[in-house]
Amino acid sequence: MNVMNIKRIAAAISCSLMTVVAHAAVLPATQTDSQWFKDSAANVAAKAQVETQKTAKNVILFVGDGMGVSTLTAARIFQGQQQPGNQGGEEGFLSFEQFPHTALVKTYNTNQQTPDSAGTMTAMTTGVKTKAGIISISDTSLRGNCLSSKGNELVTLVDLANAKGLSTGIISTARLTHATPAAAYAKSPERDWEGDANLPAEAVANGCTDIASQLVMRDEANALTVALGGGRSYFLPKEITDGENKAGKRKDGKDLTKTWVDSFSKAAYVWDKKGFDAVDVANTDHLLGLFNPSHMEYEADRADDVAGEPSLTEMTTKSLEMLKKNDKGYLLIVESGRIDHAHHAGNASRALSDAVELSNAVKAAMDATSSDDTLIMVTADHSHVFTIAGYPKRGNPILGLVHNVDGSLATANDNKPYTTLAYTNGPGAVVGVRDDLTSVDTQNKDFMQQALIPMESETHAGEDISLHARGPGSNLVQGVIEQNVIFHIINQAQQLGGTKY
Amino acid sequence: MKNRLLALILSSVLLPTLSLSATAQSRMLESNKGTSVDCPTLIAEHLKVQYQVTNGKGQQWEMTLIRNGQDFIIQRDAATFEQWTSHGEYVRYFPVEKRSVTYRKGDLRALNVQHDRDQLYHVVSPKLQTHMVKTQVQQLGCFETQGFAGKVNGLESQLLWIDTIGLPYQFTLGATQPNLDYKLVIVEPFSGDAYSALTQDFQDIDFADVGDSESDPFIAKMINQGFIEHGSSGFYNSEGQAIEAQGGHGNHSH
Ligand SMILES: [Zn+2]
Numbered sequence: 001m002n003v004m005n006i007k008r009i010a011a012a013i014s015c016s017l018m019t020v021v022a023h024a025a026v027l028p029a030t031q032t033d034s035q036w037f038k039d040s041a042a043n044v045a046a047k048a049q050v051e052t053q054k055t056a057k058n059v060i061l062f063v064g065d066g067m068g069v070s071t072l073t074a075a076r077i078f079q080g081q082q083q084p085g086n087q088g089g090e091e092g093f094l095s096f097e098q099f100p101h102t103a104l105v106k107t108y109n110t111n112q113q114t115p116d117s118a119g120t121m122t123a124m125t126t127g128v129k130t131k132a133g134i135i136s137i138s139d140t141s142l143r144g145n146c147l148s149s150k151g152n153e154l155v156t157l158v159d160l161a162n163a164k165g166l167s168t169g170i171i172s173t174a175r176l177t178h179a180t181p182a183a184a185y186a187k188s189p190e191r192d193w194e195g196d197a198n199l200p201a202e203a204v205a206n207g208c209t210d211i212a213s214q215l216v217m218r219d220e221a222n223a224l225t226v227a228l229g230g231g232r233s234y235f236l237p238k239e240i241t242d243g244e245n246k247a248g249k250r251k252d253g254k255d256l257t258k259t260w261v262d263s264f265s266k267a268a269y270v271w272d273k274k275g276f277d278a279v280d281v282a283n284t285d286h287l288l289g290l291f292n293p294s295h296m297e298y299e300a301d302r303a304d305d306v307a308g309e310p311s312l313t314e315m316t317t318k319s320l321e322m323l324k325k326n327d328k329g330y331l332l333i334v335e336s337g338r339i340d341h342a343h344h345a346g347n348a349s350r351a352l353s354d355a356v357e358l359s360n361a362v363k364a365a366m367d368a369t370s371s372d373d374t375l376i377m378v379t380a381d382h383s384h385v386f387t388i389a390g391y392p393k394r395g396n397p398i399l400g401l402v403h404n405v406d407g408s409l410a411t412a413n414d415n416k417p418y419t420t421l422a423y424t425n426g427p428g429a430v431v432g433v434r435d436d437l438t439s440v441d442t443q444n445k446d447f448m449q450q451a452l453i454p455m456e457s458e459t460h461a462g463e464d465i466s467l468h469a470r471g472p473g474s475n476l477v478q479g480v481i482e483q484n485v486i487f488h489i490i491n492q493a494q495q496l497g498g499t500k501y
Numbered sequence: 502m503k504n505r506l507l508a509l510i511l512s513s514v515l516l517p518t519l520s521l522s523a524t525a526q527s528r529m530l531e532s533n534k535g536t537s538v539d540c541p542t543l544i545a546e547h548l549k550v551q552y553q554v555t556n557g558k559g560q561q562w563e564m565t566l567i568r569n570g571q572d573f574i575i576q577r578d579a580a581t582f583e584q585w586t587s588h589g590e591y592v593r594y595f596p597v598e599k600r601s602v603t604y605r606k607g608d609l610r611a612l613n614v615q616h617d618r619d620q621l622y623h624v625v626s627p628k629l630q631t632h633m634v635k636t637q638v639q640q641l642g643c644f645e646t647q648g649f650a651g652k653v654n655g656l657e658s659q660l661l662w663i664d665t666i667g668l669p670y671q672f673t674l675g676a677t678q679p680n681l682d683y684k685l686v687i688v689e690p691f692s693g694d695a696y697s698a699l700t701q702d703f704q705d706i707d708f709a710d711v712g713d714s715e716s717d718p719f720i721a722k723m724i725n726q727g728f729i730e731h732g733s734s735g736f737y738n739s740e741g742q743a744i745e746a747q748g749g750h751g752n753h754s755h
Binding site: 116117132133143179191192245246294295297298301304306338340341342343344345346347350427456457458459 | 588605606607608610611612613707708709711712713714715716717723
């Protein structure tokens, strides 16, 4: 047997193992004995064994609102540094970062280089990019104009899944009527039309309805099995004061929580942690949970909520119990909605703790499902101008001041220390005299870009975000893709396109 | 003395709790009127007070505080007023535009804004008295006041405190060379209904949503004007440091 034959046989057994064995002899022991070397070799060996099923019975799409790549890295370190016996924190992974397939996603809207959540989530749920501010209506429509939206409504993943007889669910820590969750079930040329009081006369005259009512006023066949999140005040009339002592915002006098219970079979409505914990899953087929008048609390503040709120992990777990009752399968869309808000406020800590909680929720979904029949995808809608900067030493606290490798405090040109995490703009900006750039050629190669631009709210960022996937169809997640490809991956994996449409 | 006492006794029995004329206000608050004064029945949790504020440069402005239970509103200029609710929310109102921005507890924490509710509710933090010495008790108009003197922020200061309503009659920071002076000029009862009417029909937005509302012309304008409150509201911050800013908004103190 010659060398070539041995190689072929070995390759047939394990391509990657062969690589390690064949080259080990020429590498020094200091290299091959290294834990870095061993771990990464094992990683590649495992990857070579990955086989991906094509058809997904169930799909779970997690979206971290504003969860760009720098947020993932910082959240991973933030999580790692809280674990006992960590080696600095950088070595850890968020749960979904170990999924076998990853892609980069281009997020721009049809009219904006840096996008908003309405246009980006529309791309994911309909396969079509649209303008910023528009919810599952095509780009042909004008924002905020009802008449122009007519005839341009798009069919969403939820519509398709319901038509196929699957169960569907929406979870968000933001208001359920907020842009990201709304794009999964509603059609509106204006993201702000969350309740009827927000509809202008033109919208009413031309027959547009508010987003909250679109969640509830559905046929039983196209109803959501589970909808959990915040935003209670858009579901209650202004005459009603809720359990947390806040008045509703509806002007039409409708109590949509009551409509939910009255319209659907085995329907239940809960509004606090106690009610949530008491849900009888076996005897409930349609569950609406609205745990806050507006957005739910940041994970960091959840314990302080008036009536108590479930965590994103708890909402995910409960939803899966509900959805699994359908033998045909389910589609669940889960948004961690407040990573975005914390970033807008220039507050990294809350953004990171919410991102870690999203990772926990994904872990719970991984534990509750099988990668043989359930496609789990984790992505973001857009990024934020959030940076990890300087040369902090290994294990430097991610929220701390930068310390050099020798342990000394790093200082900037103004002799003041600085933090690893920062924003390009936002409320944390230093107020001082900035150069007027009106007559400056900012494209000159010697121009120095300004940093820490003062703005009352930090902004989204336009770079790509990531998509992580495991389970049937996850092999389609590869390369650099347009955001609307996500719809088509789900459509293909779950075979949603074959029935009504 | 006799006349004033008599007036107070009469007031609680006879006087209606309606808005009072300017003359009545000044009589109520003036210390040396020999005539009988009409004093309204006042409930500390349901009243409106106005202070004339004078700073060291002689600039003057008005500050109005309206209480409704544990909710209260403070207005320092015509363009905006602010409300602190018992839910721990802070709301900024723009009456011309009929718009408002609500900062929920989580928003305030995320922005690292801390309000000394006690100080705002009482105009001068009640804690201040513990650092000062009691002087005399005086009857000033309708009110019995307890005097306090002592150093505040390193400046000799005087406080005339009305215990029944938990508010200063006058507070002067820097007694010899006034640095800041708060003088009560109007006090009247204020009903819960009247209070609710002040905040009716404002189109409200959560502060958390401001970042995603750049296309809203009002928000865009307000963002440019720097409307976000960075904890500069009020007379003393939690450390007892004087804040001289008139208006408060647009005065960043990170
Ligand atoms: Zn945003």
